[in-house]
Amino acid sequence: MQRRHFLKNTMATGAIALAASSGLLVPGSVLAAWNKKAFDAKDVQSALKGAIGTELTEATDKIKIKAPQIAENGAVVPITISSTLSNVKSITILSEKNGTPLIAKFNLKGKSEAFISTRIKMGKTSNIIAVCESGGKFYSARKEVKVTIGGCGG
Amino acid sequence: MAKKSSIKIRAKAKNGVVTVKALISHKxxxxxxxxxxxxxxxxAHFIEEVVCEHNGAPVLEAEWGVAISKNPYLSFKFKGGxxxxxxxxxxxxxxxxxDSLETKVK
Known part of the structure; x- marks a missing residue:
């Protein structure tokens, strides 16, 4: 498996190099290779472990998840995560019952505020988990969203 | 550019905080x-990473999975703009x- 990943990554990097040399600017050089293991994980624990290096998070009320109580269309669920924690370094979003729970990780650099708004897909009714990294610790909050039509597969 | 960019982006400053809103056209x-x-x-065909820079310095680096909706929308804020x-x-x-697109803060 490891070797296969290696090959795949090398090929992808090659493509980036090609794009870069043809004058396109790509973010590839800024980030390390895409975290395939975490995004492929089938349960919340291993997804968390892959994304942030630990599965232990402290529940807090300082993270606010704004999401609809009932989402009619699971393919497009608007969510907003904000936090009053100081110095938030990253925000990770998971949907507990998706086939692969990890949705996205946002790394905030220096001046960014703890605020992210986006739209996600949800397979079925599930908790949304938001994890914020602050001062070397991980804090989490969750909120249930009811989904009437799933957005994965279909 | 002959082809239209896949990105639509707006950035607005208010009291030193810049709010960025972006829409990317992607399946x-x-x-x-x-x-x-x-x-x-x-x-599978999806966006893996998104980087946003303010005056050349990165302010946000995002890793995305397949569970981000089609034609992704992203909004975030940063200080000092x-x-x-x-x-x-x-x-x-x-x-x-x-793809990439640059805009001026309004």
């Missing part, structure tokens, strides 16, 4: 759906395709 295929006619699985600064957004997908 974000999960790799789980099947083509109804042929019954074959449609291969003012009107006239540049904000640049770039993305790269799992097939190596990429």
């Amino acid at each position: 974000m295929e999960t790799g789980l759906r099947k083509d109804k006619k042929t019954g074959k699985v449609i291969p 003012k009107a006239g600064d540049t904000v640049k957004l770039s993305w790269k997908d799992n097939t190596g395709k990429s």
Whole structure:
């Protein structure tokens, strides 16, 4: 498996190099290779472990998840995560019952505020988990969203 | 540029805080759906990373999975920006395709 990943990554990097040399600017050089293991994980624990290096998070009320109580269309669920924690370094979003729970990780650099708004897909009714990294610790909050039509597969 | 950019981006400054709103046109295929006619699985095709820079310095680096909706929307805020600064957004997908767009803070 490891070797296969290696090959795949090398090929992808090659493509980036090609794009870069043809004058396109790509973010590839800024980030390390895409975290395939975490995004492929089938349960919340291993997804968390892959994304942030630990599965232990402290529940807090300082993270606010704004999401609809009932989402009619699971393919497009608007969510907003904000936090009053100081110095938030990253925000990770998971949907507990998706086939692969990890949705996205946002790394905030220096001046960014703890605020992210986006739209996600949800397979079925599930908790949304938001994890914020602050001062070397991980804090989490969750909120249930009811989904009437799933957005994965279909 | 002959082709229209896949990115639409707006950045607005208010009291030193810049709010960036962006829309990317991308199909974000999960790799789980099947083509109804042929019954074959449609291969995954989605954005893996998004980077946003303010005056050339990164302010946000995002890693995305397939569970970000089709034609992704993203909004975030950062401090220390003012009107006239540049904000640049770039993305790269799992097939190596990429795009970027620069705008001025209003």
